[in-house]
Amino acid sequence: MRKTADRIRHAISFEIIGLLIITPAGAWIFNTPMHEIGVVAIVGASIATLWNYLFNLGFDRIMHRRLGHTRKTVRLRVLHACLFEAGLLTVLLPFIAWYLGLTLWQALIMDLSFAGFYLVYTFVFNWIYDVVFPIPDARQAEPAQQG
Secondary structure (H helix, E strand, O other), X not given: OOOHHHHHHHHHXXXXXXXXXXXXHHHXXXXXXXXXXXXXXXXXXXXXXXXXXXXXXXXXHHHHHHHOOOOOOHHHHHHHHHHHHHHHHHHHHHHHHHXXXXXXXXXXXXXXXXXXXXXXXXXXXXHHHHHHOOOOOHHHHOOOOOO
């Protein structure tokens, strides 16, 4: 299991890198002023940061309870990314529609576009993060028993 400091580093780095990519791309793709997309992106990132921490903690606890470890296969990474984005989509849709003055349908299209980006980004980021900051193996973390 990851420690709290590691989970915080994970969540913050995920959101900062994502913001640096999605804000200019979203403004360009949706022909919307950068500051408006920026507000949506920052509010979304703030909500997503909290959701990221809570979701990953819960997902890892369930994995550890059911499987006895938190190593993720490709299939589990896909499930992880899809569930994360579905939860976030549910929360952000009404905000996007309200703030940008869009219909729910227009907001859904925009939100699904952001979710599509973040679905791929989540998968790639988490995989790279696990390589750069591997989860300590509990067997290796314990000192060797001397007889």
